[in-house]
Amino acid sequence: xxxxxxxxxxxxxxxxxxxxxxxxxxxxxxxxxxxxxxxxxxxxxxxxxxxxxxxxxxxxxxxxxxxxxxxxxxxxxxxxxxxxxxxxxxxxxxxxxxxxxxxxxxxxxxxxxxxxxxxxxxxxxxxxxxxxxxxxxxxxxxxxxxxxxxxxxxxxxxxxxxxxxxxxxxxxxxxxxxxxxxxxxxxxxxxxxxxxxxx
Amino acid sequence: xxxxxxxxxxxxxxxxxxxxxxxxxxxxxxxxxxxxxxxxxxxxxxxxxxxxxxxxxxxxxxxxxxxxxxxxxxxxxxxxxxxxxxxxxxxxxxxxxxxxxxxxxxxxxxxxxxxxxxxxxxxxxxxxxxxxxxxxxxxxxxxxxxxxxxxxxxxxxxxxxxxxxxxxxxxxxxxxxxxxxxxxxxxxxxxxxxxxxxxxxxxxxxxxxxxxxxxxxxxxxxxxxxxxxxxxxxxxxxxxxxxxxxxxxxxxxxxxxxxxxxxxxxxxxxxxxxxxxxxxxxxxxxxxxxxxxxxxxx
Amino acid sequence: xxxxxxxxxxxxxxxxxxxxxxxxxxxxxxxxxxxxxxxxxxxxxxxxxxxxxxxxxxxxxxxxxxxxxxxxxxxxxxxxxxxxxxxxxxxxxxxxxxxxxxxxxxxxxxxxxxxxxxxxxxxxxxxxxxxxxxxxxxxxxxxxxxxxxxxxxxxxxxxxxxxxxxxxxxxxxxxxxxxxxxxxxxxxxxxxxxxxxxxxxxxxxxxxxxxxx
Numbered sequence: 190x191x192x193x194x195x196x197x198x199x200x201x202x203x204x205x206x207x208x209x210x211x212x213x214x215x216x217x218x219x220x221x222x223x224x225x226x227x228x229x230x231x232x233x234x235x236x237x238x239x240x241x242x243x244x245x246x247x248x249x250x251x252x253x254x255x256x257x258x259x260x261x262x263x264x265x266x267x268x269x270x271x272x273x274x275x276x277x278x279x280x281x282x283x284x285x286x287x288x289x290x291x292x293x294x295x296x297x298x299x300x301x302x303x304x305x306x307x308x309x310x311x312x313x314x315x316x317x318x319x320x321x322x323x324x325x326x327x328x329x330x331x332x333x334x335x336x337x338x339x340x341x342x343x344x345x346x347x348x349x350x351x352x353x354x355x356x357x358x359x360x361x362x363x364x365x366x367x368x369x370x371x372x373x374x375x376x377x378x379x380x381x382x383x384x385x386x387x388x
Numbered sequence: 389x390x391x392x393x394x395x396x397x398x399x400x401x402x403x404x405x406x407x408x409x410x411x412x413x414x415x416x417x418x419x420x421x422x423x424x425x426x427x428x429x430x431x432x433x434x435x436x437x438x439x440x441x442x443x444x445x446x447x448x449x450x451x452x453x454x455x456x457x458x459x460x461x462x463x464x465x466x467x468x469x470x471x472x473x474x475x476x477x478x479x480x481x482x483x484x485x486x487x488x489x490x491x492x493x494x495x496x497x498x499x500x501x502x503x504x505x506x507x508x509x510x511x512x513x514x515x516x517x518x519x520x521x522x523x524x525x526x527x528x529x530x531x532x533x534x535x536x537x538x539x540x541x542x543x544x545x546x547x548x549x550x551x552x553x554x555x556x557x558x559x560x561x562x563x564x565x566x567x568x569x570x571x572x573x574x575x576x577x578x579x580x581x582x583x584x585x586x587x588x589x590x591x592x593x594x595x596x597x598x599x600x601x602x603x604x605x606x607x608x609x610x611x612x613x614x615x616x617x618x619x620x621x622x623x624x625x626x627x628x629x630x631x632x633x634x635x636x637x638x639x640x641x642x643x644x645x646x647x648x649x650x651x652x653x654x655x656x657x658x659x660x661x662x663x664x665x666x667x668x669x670x671x672x673x674x675x676x677x678x679x680x681x682x683x684x685x686x
Numbered sequence: 687x688x689x690x691x692x693x694x695x696x697x698x699x700x701x702x703x704x705x706x707x708x709x710x711x712x713x714x715x716x717x718x719x720x721x722x723x724x725x726x727x728x729x730x731x732x733x734x735x736x737x738x739x740x741x742x743x744x745x746x747x748x749x750x751x752x753x754x755x756x757x758x759x760x761x762x763x764x765x766x767x768x769x770x771x772x773x774x775x776x777x778x779x780x781x782x783x784x785x786x787x788x789x790x791x792x793x794x795x796x797x798x799x800x801x802x803x804x805x806x807x808x809x810x811x812x813x814x815x816x817x818x819x820x821x822x823x824x825x826x827x828x829x830x831x832x833x834x835x836x837x838x839x840x841x842x843x844x845x846x847x848x849x850x851x852x853x854x855x856x857x858x859x860x861x862x863x864x865x866x867x868x869x870x871x872x873x874x875x876x877x878x879x880x881x882x883x884x885x886x887x888x889x890x891x892x893x894x895x896x897x898x899x
Contacts, residue, residue, distance in 0.1 A: 352669045
């Protein structure tokens with residue numbers, strides 16, 4: 190039981206920390222893409238490319254650079270979380286009705302003020318949606334941590350595979366799926382409520 | 389402009405904090421113990437971990453099941469782990485890349501000297517068992533061809549599929565050296581698998597011959613026939629903990645604790661523990677704890 | 687450079703692995719299409735239970751690859767067949783979901799017009815709904831293919847063949863050359879599938895339905 194609790198804690202920790210970084214970087218890049226659409230197209234393009242790289246391949250390549258351990262997994266998780274977050278931020282900002290932007294301009298707001306007081310608050314539902322997708326993905330990817338010396342539930346699952354022990358595989362797998370479903374459902378509900386608010 | 393600068397500073401500070409967190413996490417009062425990716429090595433590393441936790445104030449950061457031989461060796465050289473269980477034969481041929489030495493004491497002496505000299509890694513006292521590479525064949529093969537030694541395989545090799553874990557093909561004391569010395573020409577391309585999948589493959593008849601570790605549990609389980617190394621290709625593989633010298637110097641109490649298992653694991657005992665872990669699928673932590681308790685070590 | 691010597695020494699084996707990998711993807715996605723497209727159509731005829739099925743399929747998708755491969759290993763053993771079973775299961779959801787959305791999003795006006803000129807339900811499906819839903823369906827196939835290229839690398843763990851084998855060997859022996867030999871071609875393969883199917887998608891989108899290119 191102790192082993193399971195430690196594994197869950199490790200798993201959630203690395204996902205949480207990566208998500209914080211991914212959110213900061215992703216939203217920032219999303220805003221930047223909105224302000225400078227020409228560069229923005231490249232940014233999103235690169236994020237799409239990263240997303241297409243097979244996860245095991247990216248993980249192994251990162252291991253070559255960063256070595257074994259949590260840092261490698263952390264970097265991988267951040268990279269894979271970027272696209273949903275950047276894209277949702279960007280799309281939401283670009284799809285804001287022009288009259289709102291005009292109104293804000295009319296009130297004399299600078300670009301930064303407009304962003305912080307109007308544009309981002311209105312984009313929160315969609316950004317949140319992107320965070321949800323990124324988070325659920327990360328929970329699954331983090332299972333591969335066992336392959337590169339990082340912690341988490343993957344260790345239990347892998348031990349189960351090695352011992353041909355279905356119970357052990359399930360012991361590690363069920364928490365991952367349950368936690369992912371809880372977050373997916375919970376954040377989905379929150380997303381809907383935020384959408385109502387934004388109206 | 390102000391806001392941007394503050395934002396950037398915050399991000400950079402967070403980044404720095406995270407990097408420090410990930411790479412340097414609590415290195416002061418803890419040691420990191422690694423292990424290879426098969427039952428025997430994992431169970432020994434777990435026992436060492438439990439001994440350290442019981443008899444010292446140090447916390448153990450377990451990185452068990454890290455990967456193959458080379459992953460662990462690289463990790464210890466790069467200070468990512470502080471110790472793991474290694475085998476003299478492996479140290480001699482795979483790491484030092486020297487020729488096979490058949491005398492166990494001589495082989496231990498050489499690795500002890502060279503590892504300290506080249507990498508500041510210390511070999512502590514051996515556990516007692518010799519887990520040598522062997523060749524094992526399925527009972528069907530044994531019945532059909534009646535092979536007893538490696539040399540007996542030579543005429544039939546063309547009809548037999550050979551399989552082993554990935555690293556066997558990368559080592560001096562591995563596939564290439566073996567087939568060269570004996571002149572073995574196996575059928576087609578050899579199968580390369582993850583270590584623990586080896587026995588499943590041979591059990592299902594996907595392959596006929598495999599390298600087995602002498603103390604492996606599944607040997608008994610699948611009634612595999614161990615062949616005799618008549619030309620003496622494989623060196624002895626006596627297992628012992630190898631530790632970074634820096635760590636031993638920093639924590640002098642470690643040495644005696646890590647040596648508590650010295651001579652306590654003979655071939656039979658190790659095979660039994662492996663059987664519990666690999667065949668009966670018992671949890672490593674439990675097997676380790678029960679064994680150490682039986683010796684009054686925890 | 688050492689990498690170049692490695693590539694030239696092993697090029698034959700690497701091409702063989704590439705071929706195996708492509709085969710795995712084509713078969714898995716092909717089977718996935720065969721299962722998902724008819725199922726998707728079926729779901730559009732039973733809209734009440736559709737959300738449950740889609741949710742179920744979605745849940746399967748959250749199961750980490752390592753876990754599914756573990757199941758396949760224990761139940762079916764080592765090799766290409768267990769790997770294909772897992773890969774096919776994973777390929778279903780994107781195609782299923784997109785078939786369903788694609789068809790449900792067809793404007794009722796088109797279907798009414800078709801019925802109005804006397805088409806049977808079957809004709810409406812094949813001559814109106816599917817063609818209009820095709821771009822969305824192909825998009826789902828594209829997503830599926832890219833996923834499967836990725837999952838197939840994991841499948842190397844259970845001896846499925848393909849480029850994953852190289853990555854696994856590299857990880858097991860801490861050998862950078864092997865890792866690159868598996869990682870780089872598989873990444874390129876993923877891009878190639880994405881680009882090719884994306885091109886097909888663009889070509890078959892009727893001009894009237896195209897959004898900004």
